[in-house]
Structure formats: C-alpha cells, structure tokens
Amino acid sequence: MQRKFGKLFVTALLASVTLAGCSPAPQKPSQSTPAAGGADAKKNDAGGGSKTDTSGGGANALAWDKTDDPSLKSQTLTALVVDNDGTITKMMKRFTEDTGIPLNVVAVDYNSLYTKITTAALSNSSDIDLVEMDTIWAGQFLSGNIVEDLTNVVPQDYQKQFTQSSLSSVMYGGKLAAMPYFSSTKHFYWNKDLLKKAGYDAPPKTWTEFREVSKKLTHDGVYASGWSWKQAEGLNCDFVGMVYSFGGQFFDQNKNFNANSPGAVKALQYMSDLINVDKTVDPASLQWTEDDVKNAFEAGKIAMMSNWEGMYPELNDPSKSKVVGKTDVGLLPGEGNVVSASVTGSEGISIMKTSKHKQAALAFLKWMSSAKFQKPNFTERGTYPVLQSLYNDADVKKADETNTIDKILAQFQYGQNRPNGPGYVEWADILSAKVFEAIAGHQAPQAALDEAQKKIEEAIKKAK
Template sequence: PSAIFRRPAPAPNAISSSPSCWPARTARSTSSPQDVVWIAELAAAGWVHPLDQDVSAGLRRSFFPGVVEACTYRGRLVALPWYVDAGGLYYRTDLMSALGRKPPTDWHELADTAAEMQHRRVPMGYLWQAKQAEILLCDLVEFIASNRGRIIDPSGAVRVDSPACVEAVQFMRDLVHRYKVSPSEVFSWDEEPSRRPFTAGRVGMMRHWSYVYGVSQNPDQSKVVGKVDVAPLPSFPGGTSSSCLGGYQLGVAAGSRNKEGAMDFLHWLAGTEAQLAFALDFGNAPSRVSVYDEKKLAKGQPAMVKLKEAFGNGVPRPVTPHYSRVSLALQSAVSRALVYGDVRGTLRSARRDLEAIV
C-alpha cells in the first residue's frame, strides 16, 4: 500500500497550506496539510472547519499532547495531528564515555559538560541556532518552556518578560559570553551552518532537528559515523525537557461541500497504517504515539524511535493568529538581547510590542 506515497501528486480537492493562499470559501476545496504555526491564523479567519465533533477524546489521546495543543485554538480542535518534528540533544558518544559522563538533563550541567569536552577534546562544546530567523524562535521556545515559562500564555496574555523567560534568555547569552562553550557564530547560524561542524567531528553536543541523525550516520557527509546519539534536551531546575514542535497537521476547509468525505480522508492519513508508511517512505515522524512501537519503524527508521521522548516533550510556538508578526518582533528583540545584553529591558520592550500585536 505504501507504493501510493512514492510519487505524491496534488489531489484535485486539496488546497494550498499557506494562510495567504487558502481558498477556503470555494466549494471545491476540501482538505490540506497546514504548517503547525499557521493553524491559529486559519482558524481565526474562519477558513477551517472545527473538528471537535469528528475527533473523539480517545483519538486525541493517541497523539502526542503537544501536537494536540498546537492543533487547538480557543479551546476548539481545528486540525488533526499528522507528522511532527522536534529538537533533540545530539552528542558524541565517544566523548561522553571518555569523560565518564551521561547526557546532561540540566542546562547548567550541559554547560559544565560542554566546557570539559571543549577543554579536553573538541574546539566547540555546544552548538545551537540563534540567527535572526524562525529558527531562533524554535530554540527560544525550548529554553523558555524548559524553565516553565510561556511567551504567550493560554489566556492570550504576553509573558515574555516574566522571570522564567528572562532567566532562560540570559542563559542563552551566557552560553557564549559567560560559559564560553558556544562560539559567537551561533548568533548568525541557522540549521546547516551549525550542523556541519558537528558532523565534521569538531563539536561535543548540539541542539538540532530529527534529520541530523541520518546525516550523522552517512559516511559521505559525516566523520562521526557510529559516534552519535540523541537525547531529550535539558531543562532548568524544576522544569521539564521541552522540544519545539515542527511539522504539518491536517485541516478541513470551512467551504468544503464534502466535509464527511474530507474527514474520512484525514482519519486515514492520521491512522496507524498511513503514518507508518509515510515514516518509512518519506521520513515523516508520526504524531500517533503507538506507531513508535511498530517493529517496522524500529528497523526502517531507528532514529525516530530514539526521538520518541523528544516528540513527547514537544511544545508549540506561540499559538496566535498573528504569528508572523509575533515571530518577527521576537526575532529582532531576542537577537538584540543575545548580542548586546540588557536581557530584562529588551524583553520588557518586547512585551509591549507583542501586546500591541496580539
């Protein structure tokens, strides 16, 4: 059955997943994947059909909780989880073993471990991504959520200058300027510039997306084949490991003439068999928890199984219909805070900017 996925073509009833192009009020439109950050915008515009009556509580519990949260807007389920991505802590198993350490579960422990790796083994202890771009928001969400903070809380209140957020952003800056385990280049690096030094064998640990495991095991692209593993990201004391969610989820257009047929299609796409097929054929990580217990997945995509805990710790970026503006404002503010300091004052100003947006 998975053969049907090998060369997917646009379905005649499928519609664009971009918010600005979503033709939801046309009768022909039926269903489409949505980037996880677009869900609230589409729902606020009234362009998607609420799914509360079509998705049981039991079915919702079969997906990772963070994905269900990302698919929910103002208490209503407006998208069905499909596939996910999340950040994980990649580390050199040989270096960790040589130091007699285990993957750190606390951010300050990570700084200590990275410093020891850097002192004894590699030029760079820990890499992450802080380029003024969307990736900065992803890393930011992980640091803040792992300190029990929220940029925007469920009520819609802006909390970006809360003590938890200030502490998290200050630590991000301290990784470069105080602990000196991350080079200042991280302030201009996104995914690939940060990945290359790691797979070249010059870095002890790194935050990155799920695709990196496969790259690290490819001898054509990596000098550390067989020396890399992945673990959940650390947290602050009293917090929990948190990974920023990526991926695409499924929605039904409000203007669809055949909502029942669209829901049947969505239930099939989100089902165990289809999610397993997409995982094996395309590397799309399932949103349904039980798929990670499938023996075929462990054999065909072992890295996904390793990342199950990271996906389970997934947290969404701010759920708001104004996400694009919120993201740009935060990118600018947090970038200034990381480079120039005055974290508290910069985040206080950012709160006022965000309140004007949301």
C-alpha cells in the same frame, strides 16, 4: 525541519480575537495534551461519532461515523500540501485506492503555502478542500474562520491515540484545528567520543550541568555547542524550548501574552551567558540555520546540538559525516522540576470552511491519521508517525536502522508550542529581533524582553 515563514497580514481575519494560554512544561511525559479535551469541548455521543454540523448544516454536516458512505466516491477532493519531490503526492494518492474517493494533490513549496491558503479564504474560493497547517497558524485559522473546528467531530478516544507533540500542535484554545499529520520536535544530539574525552559517560540532564560540561568541552578549536540563532524563526524555536525548560510560559492566567515573564528572562539570560560569558557556543551560531548547525556537528566542530529529528542516517554516512558511529540522541535538558522541554514542529491537515466536500474531506483525515498512511510514511519516507502505537510496530522498528525511534518518541512527549495565537506570523519577527539583540550582546535580556512585550502588545492590538 528548517522552516521559513511567509508573511501576509490578514487584518480582516483577526477581528475580535484574544490569545489563548499554553500549558507549562510537563514534569513527566504525558500521553495526551490536556488541551485535547478542553473545558469547553463537548463530549461525543454514546455512538462514538459526533454528528456536530460545524459548517452550518445540510450536505456539509461533519459526521465521524459516516466517512464510509458510498456516495462520497462521487466527490473529488483537492488537497494543498508541501511536496518538494513528489513522494507525498504518491503517498496520498493511495487514499483513492483505499476508498474510491478521487483526490487531487496540489503540491507547493512551504514558503507559498500560507499565502495560498489565506488568499483562498479571503476570496471565498471552494477550489481547495484540505490544507496543510503549520502549528503556528492554528489560532489564526480557527479565529479567522478559515478552517473547520474539529473538536466535537473527532472522538476524544481517537484523539488520545496521538503523540503529545502532534496533537498539541493542532490545538488552539482547547479546540482542534486540524488532524495531526506528522510528529516533530527538536532533540538533543551529542558526540559521545568528545564527551568521554572530557570525562563524561552520559550527556547533561539539566541546563546547569550543560553549562559546566560545556566549559570542559570547549578547546582546541572545538566548541561545546552550536545553535540556529540567526535572527529568524529558528531562534524563536530554541528560545521557546528554553523558556519552558526554565519553568516559564508565554501567557498569564488571564491569557495575555507575556514575553518578559521571569522564566523567559531567566532563559534568555542563560542563552546570553553561554555565548557571551562562557564563550562555549560557536560564535557563528548568530548566522546559522538548523542546517548549518547540523553541518558543524557532522564535521566534529561542535560537541552538542539541538536539532530536529531526521539527522540520521546522514550522521552515520561516511561520505557526509566525520562522526560516524560517534553520536547519540536523547532528551533535551530540563531545569529544576522540568525534566525536559522542546519546541514542536509537528503539523496537521485542516478542512477549509469553504469546502463543498467536507464529509469526504473528513474521510481523508480519518485515513491520513490511520496506520494506512502513517506507517508507510515512516517506513518509506522516514516521517515520524502521529500514532503512538506505531512506535511498537515490528515493521516500523525494522525500518528504524539507527535504533533511535524510542529516543525520538520520548522527546515528543515534552513538546511545547510556540505562542500560536492569531497574528503570530506577523509579530514573531519582533520576538526574534529582541532575543537576537540580547544574545548578540547589544541589550540586556530583561530590557530586550520588556521592549519585545511592548511592541508585541501593540501588534496584537492592531490585529484585533
């Protein structure tokens, strides 16, 4: 799930915007995010399908209970999604087979996606109806009036079917910016053999335990852990998960961004101590991406790692891995009352405000989020479903050859978003730069985050 983030400053879309708060890390898994209902969200009518017109009325009114209307078959949809090998396009074409509604899939690489979406919005183009939305764009897309607000369109009972990770990733300020597309978080992987040789039958459950275990695991050229701590978005991902693990959050009670909260400083101090004081982190981590971390783990050079789902079956492929049958996956450690916390990587599919086929687009979202798409997307492609019910499906269980799907699902319930308010795409670089300064030993964690706070506040003001 390594992601590189495109950069396009869209000042016109950020006017009069304030950042919304994130919930603290859950102390036990939840089946739905509190943001899904939101205090400002209106309840659906008794019929179960809201007929809220979020687009101004007329033919573009969005009605959940009219997605089977035969007239929709006369409309051709265009969806802009990331597809590097053609498999997503083939999967999505089944929508036409099932519904009779024509669908044109425009495949792009991830690094082009953000620019193409915002360019289409600024030009008021109606050529694109549906777009893939990364979680960090939710605030900007809603506040910038780029995509439809689906909060009162998709019934609350339907929203409750999704995993915590996938639903929270498409929410901003209690509003639904997209329909969940797939589930993703970072997970905890460990080498069972190395832990056993160090005297441990189970992985650490807290970061305090992790630090002590790491000291015994680091010897003879093997480091306890390796991380994607290159100055890039991957570093922000690890930092976010760590902040919530230590009970921190990125917004205060007034919904103001807070990079230097006590929890954030404690988390960064911990990260710095691991690499600079304990020296149990492979120093190459300061240049590593998630793929580099995976390669080191496969080679047996590190004993533990945090990485996205999808590491299997490669970890058990003897042509690529030296740790076949020696590894396991589970919850990332927590601290204190926090059982676990991990950054989300889930994404969604949104309806463009400029679409002329919004009702047909809603029909696609309904289909895409159902088992008709979600089930084969896992059994054929290995992409983790957004529907919690599918994790008990017999075909899905059979396709899970490594028997890890239940462990993967468990982490999804502890997913936490990056602070995805408007402008994050721009000031994320500030955050990663200052976090890097601290873990590289160039600046004290408190001073680094104080400086990050000041610079990010200035960036937010300019974006308004």
